Amino acid sequence: MDSFYLIAFVLIGVIAGLLAGLFGIGGGAIIVPALILLFTGMGEAHGMTADWIPHLAVATSLATVVGSGSASAWTHHRRGAVQWPMFASLVPGLLIGAALGASFAPWLPAIWLQRLFALFLLYNGVRMLFATTVTAMRPLPSTLRIGAAASGIGALSALVGIGGGILIVPFLARHGVAIQRAVATSSACGVPLAIAGSIGFMLGGLGRDALPTLSVGFIYWPAALAIMLASVPMATVGARLAHRLPTATLKRFFGVLLLGVGLRLLVG
Numbered sequence: 141m142d143s144f145y146l147i148a149f150v151l152i153g154v155i156a157g158l159l160a161g162l163f164g165i166g167g168g169a170i171i172v173p174a175l176i177l178l179f180t181g182m183g184e185a186h187g188m189t190a191d192w193i194p195h196l197a198v199a200t201s202l203a204t205v206v207g208s209g210s211a212s213a214w215t216h217h218r219r220g221a222v223q224w225p226m227f228a229s230l231v232p233g234l235l236i237g238a239a240l241g242a243s244f245a246p247w248l249p250a251i252w253l254q255r256l257f258a259l260f261l262l263y264n265g266v267r268m269l270f271a272t273t274v275t276a277m278r279p280l281p282s283t284l285r286i287g288a289a290a291s292g293i294g295a296l297s298a299l300v301g302i303g304g305g306i307l308i309v310p311f312l313a314r315h316g317v318a319i320q321r322a323v324a325t326s327s328a329c330g331v332p333l334a335i336a337g338s339i340g341f342m343l344g345g346l347g348r349d350a351l352p353t354l355s356v357g358f359i360y361w362p363a364a365l366a367i368m369l370a371s372v373p374m375a376t377v378g379a380r381l382a383h384r385l386p387t388a389t390l391k392r393f394f395g396v397l398l399l400g401v402g403l404r405l406l407v408g
Contacts, residue, residue: 145178145181145182148174148178149362149366150366150369150370151370152171152174152175152178152370153204153208153367153369153370153371153374154374155170156168156170156204157211157370157371157372157374157375157377157378158374158375158377160303160305160327160371160374161211161212161215161327161376161377161378161379161380161382162323162378162382163305163323163390168201168202168204168205168297168302169302169306171200171201171204171301172198173197175196175197175200178363179193179196179197180193186352187350187351187355188352189351192351195341195345195358196352196358196359197301198245198299198300198301198358199242199338199341199345199357199358199359199360200358200359200363201301201302202242202298202301202303202337202341202359203334203359203361203364204364204367204368204371205302205303205330205334206331206334206335206338207368207371207372208368208371208375209327209328209330209331209334209375211371212327212375212376212379213324213328213331215379215380216323216325217324217328219383221321221325221383222324222325222327222328223312223324226312226325227325227328227329229283229287229290230290230293230308232287233286233287233289233290233293233294234290234291234293234297234304235294235333236291236294237292237294237295237296237297237298238295238297238334238336239294240298240340241295241297241299241337241340242298242299242336242337242338242341243344245298245299245340245344246345246348258401258402258406259406262398262402262403262406264310264395264398265398265399266399267310267395268394268395269392269395269396269398269399280316293307293308294333294336297333297337298333298336298337298340303326303327303329304326304330305323305327305330306397306398306401308329308330309326309394310398319390319394320382323382323390327379338359341357341359342356342357342359344357
């Protein structure tokens with residue numbers, strides 16, 4: 141692998157790790173499009189065939205979330221911000237959804253799902269960016285509804301290679317969880333989600349032709365390890381910043397991020 145690509149993977153990790161800690165999103169919203177671009181540039185000389193590049197990018201992104209999400213969650217936990225009861229309510233559904241999403245991803249055309257997901261992000265981005273006061277928070281739904289919502293979040297997250305925070309944070313914030321605590325809890329939730337999704341993509345890619353020699357299933361480990369190496373310390377920095385920024389500012393930053401990612405997915 142050329143040193144150019146190695147440096148690029150590290151830089152992706154720096155940016156993604158900072159976002160993971162700051163917004164609890166796992167960084168996949170940055171990693172996936174960046175990896176698609178880089179893997180396309182690497183080409184068949186490095187074993188990157190066009191048919192599998194999106195799958196490799198998504199799966200590799202999920203693998204990196206395990207590292208950055210763990211570092212971010214640990215920092216938030218030390219500050220007492222992770223809502224562990226809510227984590228316990230969300231995780232079973234997230235695991236089921238992520239496993240299903242990753243297992244079906246190699247056979248499902250994702251373009252319309254991607255566009256629907258983009259519209260969802262745009263809606264939430266506008267809401268978080270322009271909401272000035274909270275007038276009526278919804279109470280937390282029943283355990284069954286939380287599980288159903290988590291399953292959908294897990295499936296969508298695995299299909300597009302994110303840690304779920306883009307969906308989990310607005311869900312928790314909409315139900316009255318303070319934004320810093322929503323970000324912290326989302327960071328913790330992203331770890332088991334990413335593990336389940338990564339395993340699904342590894343199993344789904346086993347035995348398939350025209351994959352890079354240094355991949356296991358759809359996870360390209362040279363990129364995954366380089367990104368994790370940079371993202372883990374930066375996730376800690378981002379998590380510390382999340383507790384220093386005022387709530388309103390954090391919401392607006394997160395709203396801008398949702399709008400940017402949503403627009404990218406809509407036109408992509």
